[in-house]
Amino acid sequence: MAHKSDPKRPAEIYEPYEEQAGVPLPVIWIAIALAFWGVLMLYDTGDSVRVSLNDRAEDSEALANVTPDEGASLFEANCATCHQPDGEGLRDAVPPLAGSEVVAAGPGIIARILLRGIDGPLTVADATYDGHMPSFASALSDAEIARLASYVTTRWANGPDGAASSADDVTDLRGEVADLGSFAGGMELARLIPSLPPQPPMPAPSAAPRDDADVLQLVFAGRDEVWSCASCHGDLGQGDETTPRLAGLPAAYITKQLHDFREGTRVNESMHLVASGLTKGEMTALGTYFATLRVPSNAGAVLSGDLARGEELALQGDWSIGVPACFTCHGASGFGVAPGFPGLAAQHAPYTAAQLANWAGGERHNDPLGLMAEISGALSTQDRRAVADYLATRPPVPAVAATMTRMETDDDQ
Amino acid sequence: MPITLGLMLALSFVVSLAALAFLIWAISNRQITVDQGDAETIFADGEQGRIDNQGTEAGDAERRHVFDPVAAGIDAVSARPVIILLGTATVWLVLGSIFGLVASMKLHLPDWLNQSAPLTFGRMRTLHLNLVIYGWLSLSGLASVMWIIPRIFHVPLKSPRLVLIGAVLWNIAVALGGLAIASGWTDGEEWLEIPWQIDMLLAAAGACFIAPLVRTARARDVHHIYVSGWYFLAAILWFPVLFIVANIPGLYSGVEEATVNWWFAHNVLGLWLTPLGVGTAYYLIPKIIGRPIYSYAVSLLGFWGLALFYSQVGIHHLIGGPVPTWVVTLSVVHSVMMFLPVIAVAINQHVTVAQNLWALKESVPLRFISFGALMYTMASFQGSIEALRSVNSITHFTHYTVAHAHLGAYAFVSIVMFGAAYYILPRATGRAFPWPGLLKAHFWLVTIGFAVYFFSLTIGGVLQGLAMLDATRPFSESVELMKPYLEARSIGGSLMTLGHLVFAVNLLGLAFYAPRHTQAPVAAE
Numbered sequence: 001m002a003h004k005s006d007p008k009r010p011a012e013i014y015e016p017y018e019e020q021a022g023v024p025l026p027v028i029w030i031a032i033a034l035a036f037w038g039v040l041m042l043y044d045t046g047d048s049v050r051v052s053l054n055d056r057a058e059d060s061e062a063l064a065n066v067t068p069d070e071g072a073s074l075f076e077a078n079c080a081t082c083h084q085p086d087g088e089g090l091r092d093a094v095p096p097l098a099g100s101e102v103v104a105a106g107p108g109i110i111a112r113i114l115l116r117g118i119d120g121p122l123t124v125a126d127a128t129y130d131g132h133m134p135s136f137a138s139a140l141s142d143a144e145i146a147r148l149a150s151y152v153t154t155r156w157a158n159g160p161d162g163a164a165s166s167a168d169d170v171t172d173l174r175g176e177v178a179d180l181g182s183f184a185g186g187m188e189l190a191r192l193i194p195s196l197p198p199q200p201p202m203p204a205p206s207a208a209p210r211d212d213a214d215v216l217q218l219v220f221a222g223r224d225e226v227w228s229c230a231s232c233h234g235d236l237g238q239g240d241e242t243t244p245r246l247a248g249l250p251a252a253y254i255t256k257q258l259h260d261f262r263e264g265t266r267v268n269e270s271m272h273l274v275a276s277g278l279t280k281g282e283m284t285a286l287g288t289y290f291a292t293l294r295v296p297s298n299a300g301a302v303l304s305g306d307l308a309r310g311e312e313l314a315l316q317g318d319w320s321i322g323v324p325a326c327f328t329c330h331g332a333s334g335f336g337v338a339p340g341f342p343g344l345a346a347q348h349a350p351y352t353a354a355q356l357a358n359w360a361g362g363e364r365h366n367d368p369l370g371l372m373a374e375i376s377g378a379l380s381t382q383d384r385r386a387v388a389d390y391l392a393t394r395p396p397v398p399a400v401a402a403t404m405t406r407m408e409t410d411d412d413q
Numbered sequence: 414m415p416i417t418l419g420l421m422l423a424l425s426f427v428v429s430l431a432a433l434a435f436l437i438w439a440i441s442n443r444q445i446t447v448d449q450g451d452a453e454t455i456f457a458d459g460e461q462g463r464i465d466n467q468g469t470e471a472g473d474a475e476r477r478h479v480f481d482p483v484a485a486g487i488d489a490v491s492a493r494p495v496i497i498l499l500g501t502a503t504v505w506l507v508l509g510s511i512f513g514l515v516a517s518m519k520l521h522l523p524d525w526l527n528q529s530a531p532l533t534f535g536r537m538r539t540l541h542l543n544l545v546i547y548g549w550l551s552l553s554g555l556a557s558v559m560w561i562i563p564r565i566f567h568v569p570l571k572s573p574r575l576v577l578i579g580a581v582l583w584n585i586a587v588a589l590g591g592l593a594i595a596s597g598w599t600d601g602e603e604w605l606e607i608p609w610q611i612d613m614l615l616a617a618a619g620a621c622f623i624a625p626l627v628r629t630a631r632a633r634d635v636h637h638i639y640v641s642g643w644y645f646l647a648a649i650l651w652f653p654v655l656f657i658v659a660n661i662p663g664l665y666s667g668v669e670e671a672t673v674n675w676w677f678a679h680n681v682l683g684l685w686l687t688p689l690g691v692g693t694a695y696y697l698i699p700k701i702i703g704r705p706i707y708s709y710a711v712s713l714l715g716f717w718g719l720a721l722f723y724s725q726v727g728i729h730h731l732i733g734g735p736v737p738t739w740v741v742t743l744s745v746v747h748s749v750m751m752f753l754p755v756i757a758v759a760i761n762q763h764v765t766v767a768q769n770l771w772a773l774k775e776s777v778p779l780r781f782i783s784f785g786a787l788m789y790t791m792a793s794f795q796g797s798i799e800a801l802r803s804v805n806s807i808t809h810f811t812h813y814t815v816a817h818a819h820l821g822a823y824a825f826v827s828i829v830m831f832g833a834a835y836y837i838l839p840r841a842t843g844r845a846f847p848w849p850g851l852l853k854a855h856f857w858l859v860t861i862g863f864a865v866y867f868f869s870l871t872i873g874g875v876l877q878g879l880a881m882l883d884a885t886r887p888f889s890e891s892v893e894l895m896k897p898y899l900e901a902r903s904i905g906g907s908l909m910t911l912g913h914l915v916f917a918v919n920l921l922g923l924a925f926y927a928p929r930h931t932q933a934p935v936a937a938e
Binding site: 009010011012013014015016017018019020021022023024027030031034035037038039040041042043044045046047048049050353354357358360361362363376377381384 | 417418419420421422423426427430437478479480481482483565639640641695696698699700701702703704705706707708709710711712714737738739742743745746749750752753756757760761775883884885886887
């Protein structure tokens with residue numbers, strides 16, 4: 001009220017209004033600049049939509065009709081590591097394709113073997129091998145299996161009409177063999193290929209600890225604080241997302257992880273609780289149990305990683321950042337090397353990527369030589385995703401005798 | 414050039430920009446002619462014959478910009494509805510800020526007050542949000558509209574009794590909505606939690622506010638609608654459309670539901686609370702200072718820019734979600750285009766204040782309002798930058814977003830409404846605030862409290878976002894590092910809540926301890 005006399009103070013009846021000044025020039029320039037930027041952004045987003053649509057179209061086209069050359073590159077990527085680029089195999093270890101009676105039987109048989117894998121002794125070209133071939137059912141599409149089967153038959157079989165295998169045939173085959181598991185060595189193959197030479201007998205299944213009622217109790221029912229393994233890792237130890245696949249990992253590796261979880265040298269609240277309730281004997285028994293499980297892969301590339309980069313890291317490594325090939329230590333095809341190096345093939349990509357991140361950040365540090373911290377730390381986030389995705393697409397550790405038929409087969413992918 | 418989605422988008426964007434430019438050019442050109450015609454007729458009338466006491470060079474121009482709303486019997490009609498709207502809004506403000514403070518404390522004291530379901534974080538935070546948006550901000554904004562619209566249209570508020578009925582219904586609906594949320598009955602979407610059955614009551618109450626305002630606007634006795642009027646009239650037509658479309662039950666599901674949800678949630682800020690705040694500032698800043706707004710053409714740019722660009726802004730919240738990329742890009746572009754209308758409003762409002770800094774010392778309401786207007790500029794600039802993918806992917810799912818939301822809804826709209834209440838209430842009641850010092854205390858409590866709140870959450874939010882994006886750091890680290898910042902937020906929030914209690918005390922003081930004026934009411938201290 002004291003301010004009533006202030007000369008500046010407006011009268012109560014003053015009414016606001018706007019003056020007639022134009023829009024200042026800088027505002028107009030800003031408006032024009034923003035408009036240009038906006039138009040570019042919008043035009044560009046349409047372009048990215050078009051690019052991704054084209055990519056998708058190309059992908060599906062590529063799946064639909066694979067060119068002959070791709071048979072060769074598929075062979076190189078998936079088969080040549082063991083069967084060798086010239087198809088001669090490795091003496092006493094991997095059967096040859098060249099001159100093989102099995103290959104001579106035609107693309108249908110090759111496709112079946114690719115889908116099911118082989119587990120058991122077989123005699124090929126006068127030599128006997130202890131066969132361990134993984135199933136490629138989860139790793140390759142129908143078109144790819146058809147192309148690969150055709151390629152192998154055309155190149156190494158002596159029949160000229162060997163190349164007749166189409167993606168549709170493989171689709172039918174896939175349904176037919178879905179529940180059969182691996183071929184039980186040459187004995188079972190001989191039933192399909194009468195021209196095979198006499199085949200060695202299958203050895204009797206070893207007395208696996210899976211018959212141990214106590215272990216089965218732990219796996220499927222749990223006990224007090226130890227909830228059942230199957231409740232998270234699946235009935236067949238196949239895992240999902242960030243819960244790892246356990247089937248086929250080295251027994252000693254699994255046992256060590258359980259031990260580390262209990263000691264806290266590997267950090268995970270749930271597993272700490274579970275492992276704290278287990279005896280040493282039980283840990284060993286569980287390790288052996290999961291090591292002998294063989295199930296098809298249910299993993300896939302779900303992290304949108306760059307698969308080509310992943311393949312490069314897994315097979316060659318990247319020495320520019322000091323990263324050795326994964327398979328140098330984790331075994332050919334990432335099947336693992338007992339006792340210390342777990343299999344990586346068919347492991348779930350989210351789990352692998354999360355573990356790599358944990359190594360890099362120091363959250364996980366329970367490897368013997370501290371190798372993984374250094375390697376993971378050198379990888380970028382994109383690299384971690386790429387290699388995790390690539391490994392997830394690989395076929396799982398080859399199957400042994402399908403004695404687990406009492407359990408349901410896991411759904412494929 | 415092949416026809417792509419991007420080309421179509423870019424072309425329609427160009428066309429709409431051209432239309433906007435043409436519209437502004439056309440309106441401002443026509444207005445100049447009309448104004449010149451007006452000037453002559455008004456001079457002939459001699460208006461009220463009362464000459465302002467400012468001997469400036471613009472004296473001639475200002476002579477015709479006088480109008481006495483008291484003498485015209487306008488304030489007397491608006492007073493009752495406005496007092497009731499502001500009074501009830503203050504109740505919701507106090508309740509809402511207490512709930513907000515409780516929710517804030519729970520983030521660093523997770524075991525506190527967890528004995529019963531209504532006291533848990535999920536319900537406390539939701540109560541806070543809904544009470545301050547629908548209770549405090551909407552009601553106080555409407556009070557300001559009810560006060561200013563009749564004044565700038567030179568005609569008393571039509572159907573004031575309907576407004577009173579609306580106020581009662583709206584308060585009942587907010588109370589029922591609060592009870593529903595506390596008991597766990599919600600629609601399950603952020604900003605739309607109040608069950609749709611109760612929303613119908615809110616809509617009915619809203620109609621009781623809108624009809625009188627539209628009737629008042631139609632009966633206006635002015636040639637030119639002042640800029641505040643555009644914002645207010647647009648807001649009371651935009652909001653019902655938003656509210657009803659977003660609340661229709663069972664119409665959307667999945668991704669569509671999320672899209673509509675964020676279209677609504679962001680538009681409540683931009684097309685409802687923003688026009689209420691900007692319109693109020695547009696009226697009260699020149700009113701208190703006694704100087705005109707800088708440019709009519711610029712205010713056109715500000716208003717029509719908001720109308721064109723804002724409605725698409727909300728979808729940037731769905732970054733990384735399963736919506737088409739181009740929808741998010743469109744939203745990002747529109748968010749950045751918001752620079753234009755915001756710069757326009759900033760020029761018009763801040764220039765006027767900056768040239769008359771003496772008024773800030775003298776008028777506490779102006780202090781609130783121009784601080785709030787400044788925060789509108791800040792919040793909008795920050796929002797435009799935040800919408801860019803490179804920034805949004807770090808800050809979006811963190812407390813940074815919470816700080817930004819409070820910069821807009823609190824530091825801008827709430828604080829403008831505090832100023833408006835302090836300006837309007839003495840004139841509506843014919844009394845002066847009994848304890849002027851408490852008005853200043855209120856100002857410093859809420860501004861300091863807000864600064865603590867904003868800076869702690871902004872810094873903490875960026876750190877939190879960086880931690881969450883780094884896969885090599887465990888998630889728990891991103892939670893733990895926030896603790897000191899969350900504690901600072903509670904301190905800031907306590908100061909703000911204390912400020913609100915002071916605000917309530919000021920209003921009570923005005924009601925029960927203030928001496929009645931013998932003469933015309935004077936500007937509040």
